[in-house]
Amino acid sequence: METAKSYKTADILQKTIEPAIKELETRGWTISYEKEKTGRKISHITFIWRKP
Template structure:
């Protein structure tokens, strides 16, 4: 038996988590592809979306080691993660934005299957 104080939390619990079909994720080998997929899904409830984020934030969100420079993050983490998700019928494009000579932001545009 649940009290009336806890019921509002139990009833709203499904809206606070990212959900996806297990068949869409079967076979994902890279932890970075998995995390990127979860963030893309959580950023948009629709089948498609767009989001601009700083390189520093994406490194923190994907738990990328601090030893990776911006170019290494994109070449060794982001590109392979996108390639792996595209094998599962995702359509993901990204663009980088520079402040001066340094890449500071990345914009993702995606459509999920």
């Protein structure tokens, strides 16, 4: 996912990822994510998808 360099991680999570997860959960998916850090910064986001 490409985002502008000016976006902060909290903005990406709050305005992009969390609304998408809520929408997919209404369709039966179970989705969670884990933030992985390198030093003090979040460097990766790992998604876990489950369809019951």
